[in-house]
Each structure stands twice: as structure tokens, then as C-alpha cells.
Amino acid sequence: xxxxxxxxxxxxxxxxxxxxxxxxxxxxxxxxxxxxxxxxxxxxxxxxxxxxxxxxxxxxxxxxxxxxxxxxxxxxxxxxxxx
Amino acid sequence: xxxxxxxxxxxxxxxxxxxxxxxxxxxxxxxxxxxxxxxxxxxxxxxxxxxxxxxxxxxxxxxxxxxxxxxxxxxxxxxxxxxxxxxxxxxxxxxxxxxxxxxxxxxxxxxxxxxxxxxxxxxxxxxxxxxxxxxxxxxxxxxxxxxxxxxxxxxxxxxxxxxxxxxxxxxxxxxxxxxxxxxxxxxxxxxxxxxxxxxxxxxxxxxxxxxxxxxxxxxxxxxxxxxxxxxxxxxxxxxxxxxxxxxxxxxxxxxxxxxxxxxxxxxxxxxxxxxxxxxxxxxxxxxxxxxxxxxxxxxxxxxxxxxxxxxxxxxxxxxxxxxxxxxxxxxxxxxxxxxxxxxxxxxxxxxxxxxxxxxxxxxxxxxxxxxxxxxxxxxxxxxxxxxxxxxxxxxxxxxxxxxxxxxxxxx
Numbered sequence: 001x002x003x004x005x006x007x008x009x010x011x012x013x014x015x016x017x018x019x020x021x022x023x024x025x026x027x028x029x030x031x032x033x034x035x036x037x038x039x040x041x042x043x044x045x046x047x048x049x050x051x052x053x054x055x056x057x058x059x060x061x062x063x064x065x066x067x068x069x070x071x072x073x074x075x076x077x078x079x080x081x082x083x
Numbered sequence: 084x085x086x087x088x089x090x091x092x093x094x095x096x097x098x099x100x101x102x103x104x105x106x107x108x109x110x111x112x113x114x115x116x117x118x119x120x121x122x123x124x125x126x127x128x129x130x131x132x133x134x135x136x137x138x139x140x141x142x143x144x145x146x147x148x149x150x151x152x153x154x155x156x157x158x159x160x161x162x163x164x165x166x167x168x169x170x171x172x173x174x175x176x177x178x179x180x181x182x183x184x185x186x187x188x189x190x191x192x193x194x195x196x197x198x199x200x201x202x203x204x205x206x207x208x209x210x211x212x213x214x215x216x217x218x219x220x221x222x223x224x225x226x227x228x229x230x231x232x233x234x235x236x237x238x239x240x241x242x243x244x245x246x247x248x249x250x251x252x253x254x255x256x257x258x259x260x261x262x263x264x265x266x267x268x269x270x271x272x273x274x275x276x277x278x279x280x281x282x283x284x285x286x287x288x289x290x291x292x293x294x295x296x297x298x299x300x301x302x303x304x305x306x307x308x309x310x311x312x313x314x315x316x317x318x319x320x321x322x323x324x325x326x327x328x329x330x331x332x333x334x335x336x337x338x339x340x341x342x343x344x345x346x347x348x349x350x351x352x353x354x355x356x357x358x359x360x361x362x363x364x365x366x367x368x369x370x371x372x373x374x375x376x377x378x379x380x381x382x383x384x385x386x387x388x389x390x391x392x393x394x395x396x397x398x399x400x401x402x403x404x405x406x407x408x409x410x411x412x413x414x415x416x417x418x419x420x421x422x423x424x425x426x427x428x429x430x431x432x433x434x435x436x437x438x439x440x441x442x443x444x445x446x447x448x449x450x451x452x453x454x455x456x457x458x459x460x461x462x463x464x465x466x467x468x469x470x471x472x473x474x475x476x477x478x479x480x481x482x483x484x485x486x487x488x489x490x491x492x493x494x
Contacts, residue, residue, distance in 0.1 A: 016150075017147075020145045020147050048214065048215070
């Protein structure tokens with residue numbers, strides 16, 4: 001997957017987890033929690049969906065890499081290279 | 084004589100039933116004979132008969148709340164918000180720490196557990212795919228807790244597990260907490276989401292107690308000779324309870340006063356009700372109310388349309404109301420099926436407007452009364468106008484031999 005495809009995949013996941021949010025103006029370089037009402041259970045949902053949809057395991061020590069769309073893409077790109 | 088501080092009255096009602104999302108709609112359909120039973124798709128079992136509610140969850144919840152919570156919690160939130168609005172209490176300025184939420188449930192967690200097992204079955208039963216939402220969804224206080232989260236209520240909340248006697252049990256808990264001065268407002272009643280697990284249908288089917296009929300609206304037929312079991316339903320009904328002095332001081336509309344109640348146990352069988360304990364429960368509730376059986380105008384029966392259960396209840400009704408020519412009997416499950424934890428609360432609500440209109444709603448679908456269910460003044464198939472309605476007795480019972488009775492007086 002390309003970085004853009006990864007960002008779109010994350011946005012798609014968030015649209016399910018936070019269905020009341022307007023995701024049309026998300027800034028890639030700003031922390032998701034600064035732009036959206038997301039709590040720790042929501043982040044666990046993102047981790048869960050990555051596991052279910054893409055068979056990617058994100059260990060707890062790496063959760064910080066999911067802070068923004070850009071950091072998600074950077075962290076997940078090598079793990080989703082063949083997806 | 085109890086002081087007005089310890090007399091507990093109903094000042095608000097919120098409900099969702101398979102045939103109505105407000106008390107007015109529910110009542111209209113009970114008088115018109117409108118059933119809420121439909122065909123319903125259930126995992127593993129296909130089409131089953133069920134009572135399905137059609138309230139809009141987004142009336143009071145965000146989509147995220149609906150997703151994160153449970154169906155029982157969503158039903159509870161809808162009913163609680165509707166009840167609070169109906170009471171016309173000044174909720175925004177009310178001390179939220181003095182409001183208690185007490186909800187009866189038949190069971191809770193089966194729906195969510197079944198969903199998770201199905202979920203991980205799609206991923207090779209990898210338990211890493213088991214949701215972190217499962218525990219907060221399945222703790223037994225969940226439906227009541229969701230109400231407090233949604234409404235910002237900081238007083239006590241919990242559910243009361245009481246099988247199908249739970250709706251009355253929730254009400255009784257509310258009365259007791261008000262009398263103990265633990266709260267100033269009790270939001271009390273019952274909820275059920277049971278139709279969203281196949282297990283309840285499958286278990287009743289295995290027990291030989293699941294209703295079947297080509298026409299869904301005729302499937303739930305308590306007291307009828309040809310009844311063949313229970314129609315499972317979802318629903319909820321929550322009451323705003325207050326002390327009489329406070330309700331009068333603010334000029335609240337009062338639906339009725341809870342003047343008597345009782346709960347007891349059969350101690351005789353896992354599933355079969357015990358007529359003698361029914362008798363004792365109703366008599367104890369009447370004693371607490373300080374009235375004789377003949378003063379009851381309407382008895383809202385529990386009958387679920389199982390062959391043996393209905394007979395046991397009717398044995399008890401004939402014994403308690405032996406010489407009561409002006410006592411009438413009806414049944415709400417014949418319209419909406421068995422709403423489990425919500426049943427008792429809904430069934431009482433549907434009868435309360437009788438204080439104003441003097442009508443007793445009927446029992447539907449009784450083509451031939453089972454001779455063993457013969458009770459004088461059984462209101463069948465069409466509403467009956469009564470001379471006056473001053474007292475209603477609401478009878479409920481459930482598995483493991485649990486009985487609950489509430490007596491409400493016109494005020």
C-alpha cells in the first residue's frame with residue numbers, strides 16, 4: 001500500500017469508530033486526538049481493525065506511532081508493503 | 084397512615100414497545116388491538132417470531148454511543164430521556180447526585196457475548212480479535228450505567244436481575260430507595276434486548292416453549308386453548324418516581340401512587356411457576372396496600388402463553404380474586420409478546436391510562452378460552468368499559484421461581 005492508501009485506510013477505520021465526526025478536513029501532520037474526539041478505547045479499535053483487516057500487529061510500545069495520519073503512514077508502510 | 088414524604092408516586096413514563104414508542108401510542112394500540120409481533124431474522128435460526136421496537140436511537144444518542152454501548156442501554160436511554168421529559172422536572176438544574184437509576188433485567192450480556200463469539204469465528208477463533216468493548220458492554224449494571232453516562236446522572240445506578248419479574252422489581256427498588264431517602268428521584272423500570280441473541284429463542288424451542296404460528300400477530304395467545312408458547316420481545320419502560328410531597332409541591336402530573344408491592348420465591352422448580360407462591364405474593368402486596376382483593380379493578384396478568392404457566396397463574400388468580408365481581412383481568416403479552424425484563428414495567432404502563440379513560444384493554448387472540456384458564460371477567464379480544472378504575476394490580480413472575488407484584492392507586 002502507498003502512504004496515501006494507508007492514510008485512506010486509517011480514515012476509513014476512523015469513520016466506523018467515530019461516525020459522528022467530520023473527517024473531510026483532517027490534517028495529516030496534526031495528531032488525530034487534537035482534531036477528533038478519540039479516547040484510548042478508540043485507539044484500541046484502530047489497532048483491532050488493523051489486525052482484522054490487514055493482519056498487522058501493533059505492539060503497545062508502538063501505539064505512539066499512530067498519533068497522526070502521517071505517522072501512521074510512516075509506521076505502517078513497511079508493514080503493509082505487500083498488501 | 085404513611086406521610087406524604089413516604090408515599091411514592093409516578094410522575095413520568097418513557098417507553099418503547101413493539102407496538103408503540105410513547106405511552107399514548109402504546110395505549111392507543113392496546114385499545115385498537117394492534118399487535119407488534121413480526122417475523123425477525125436471527126443468526127443460525129433464520130426467521131423467528133419476535134416483538135421488535137422501532138424507536139430511533141439517534142433521538143438521544145450519538146452514533147458513537149450506539150456503537151460502543153448495548154441495545155439494552157440504548158433502549159434504557161431512550162426510555163429514561165422520554166420519562167424525564169414527560170415528568171417536566173427541571174432536569175438541568177436538578178441535583179444529579181440525588182437521582183437513582185434502577186432497572187430490572189431478565190439477563191444481560193448474552194447478546195454481546197454471542198456477537199463476539201461470532202466475530203472471532205470470522206478470524207479463525209483468534210481471541211486477539213475479541214473486542215475490548217466486551218467487558219464494559221457485559222457488566223451487569225450496563226443498561227443503567229449507560230443511562231447515567233448519557234444523562235450525567237451521578238446518583239446510584241444498578242440493574243436488578245429478576246428474570247421476568249424484573250420490571251416490577253425495578254419499580255420496587257425505586258420505591259424503597261425513595262422511602263429510605265437515598266434519592267429524591269428514582270428512574271425505575273425494566274429493559275430487554277433479548278431478541279438479539281439466538282440463544283433465548285433456541286432455548287425456549289428446546290424447552291418446547293417457543294410460540295409458532297403462520298400469522299405473527301396471532302402467535303402470542305395467553306389463555307387460549309391453542310397457545311403453544313412464548314413470543315420473545317425487546318422493549319423498555321422507565322418511570323419517574325417521586326415522593327408525593329415533592330410531586331405535589333411542584334404541581335406534577337401524577338399517574339398513580341404505588342401503594343403496595345411484594346416479591347417472593349417459589350423454591351420449587353427452575354422453570355414451572357408455583358400457584359401457591361403467586362397467591363402469597365399477591366396477598367402480601369394487597370396487605371401492604373391495605374386493601375381487599377375486591378378493591379382491585381384491573382389485574383394485569385403475567386401469562387406468557389406457555390401451556391403450564393398460564394394454568395398456574397389462573398389457579399392463583401381464581402384463589403385470590405374468588406369473590407370479586409368488579410375485578411377484570413387482561414394481558415399485554417398477547418399484543419407485544421414477552422418483553423422479558425421490560426415486561427412487567429410495560430404491562431403496568433399500558434394499563435395506567437385506565438385511571439383516566441375507564442377502559443380495560445383486552446387480551447388478544449383468545450378464540451377458545453382454555454377451560455383451565457377460566458377466570459371471571461377476563462377481558463377478551465375487545466376493550467371493556469369499567470364503571471371506575473381506582474386500583475391496578477400488576478403481576479409478574481420468572482424463572483427460578485421469582486414473583487413480583489405492584490399495586491397502583493389512582494390519585
